[in-house]
Amino acid sequence: MTIEFIGFIGGHHASEIHPRSGPTLQPEYVEKVARAHEEAGFDRALIAFHSNSPDSTLIAAHAASVTKKLKFLIAHRPGFAAPTLAARQFITLDVFNGGRTAVHIITGGDDRELRADGSHIGKDERYARTDEYLDVVRQEWTSEKPFDYQGKYYQVEGAYADVKSPQQPHIPLYFGGSSAAAIAVAGKHADVYALWGETYEQVRDVVAQVRAEAAKHGRSVRFSLSLRPILADTEEQAWERADRILQQAAALAEQNGFVRREPPNEGSRRLLAAAAQGSRLDKRLWTGIAGLLGAQGNSTSLVGTPEQVADALLDYYDLGITTFLIRGFDPLEDAIDYGKRLIPLTRQLIAERERQAAEKVA
Secondary structure: OOEOOOOOOOOOEEEOEEEEOOOOOOOHHHHHHHHHHHOOOOEEEEEEOOOOOOOHHHHHHHHHOOOOOOEEEEEOOOOOOOOHHHHHHHHHHHOOOOOEEEEEEOOOOHHHHHOOOOOOHHHHHHHHHHHHHHHHHHHHHHOOEEEEEEEEEEOEEEEEOOOOOOOOOOOEEEEEEOHHHHHHHHHHHOEEEEOOOOHHHHHHHHHHHHHHHHHHHOOOOOEEEOOOOOOOHHHHHHHHHHHHHHHHHHHHHHHHHOOOOOOHHHHHHHHHHHHOOOOEEOOOOEEEHHHHHHOOOOOEEEOOOHHHHHHHHHHHOOOOEEEEEEEEOOHHHHHHHHHHHHHHHHHHHHHHHHHHHHHHHH
């Protein structure tokens, strides 16, 4: 089974251990990181969405202009643009970049952040809106003739996109969200369901839930896992590096006046539940940053040598994960290092695993 590696393109150099210096959006940095990911052998790179961030679609367009093969995963929040318009924007970009576009649907679990963009409805209602939004987007992408749609949130008449994606049947849809409402919508619409880096037990449970929901619609879904690998030449050095990262993150959080609050979404609560079990779980899952900063996003790590981390990735592969979204606490340097020491090794090990399985069947 083909695996996929996704990296991360930010608008500037920053992380939990690196304070931002300069403007929020720095074109030269975007170009450098995009090229680095392409050279490192990543399949895609994620461009994030926040209510106060630069536009993810336009960042992807710029990154595509300085790369040839790297694909992009554009985080997109339904409900703030007409679905017909957003669908045509993504198709247009996909034509320009030669079929390198995918969309990551993030409905949003933080009421305060959503209010900044004018959304005042509750979580379950937001996912009901997302369901309709994706109904319309998918039809705009695939319909060969004008269509009507009558829903609670969207009503369109004679909708039709005269431009079509080079990807068939349509641009891939990735989906994030861990609540029951989110999983129900994911089962209906997602091509790839995205989890944060959880324990083996948690991943096994969520994969089963999403597969069950997808089966209700006669669909199958692939799965993505987000992690922050921490590599070193020896296991001892890797854990020492993790300890330094924790110390640096704590110092920067204190400097910035960070105040931990109750997590606003189910995904963060799941990560904190893992962190409550301990800072080191399973083979080498590290929850230190998640526990420190309240699991705000992708914040759990696999710690060890490249061989040890690749082995842990294979464990997740055996649980059904075929996409790994990896980014480091040293964003540019780690992306380059992953390309040298982790990505090719993991691909090799999985290819060997698949070859052995095929030989047994034969």
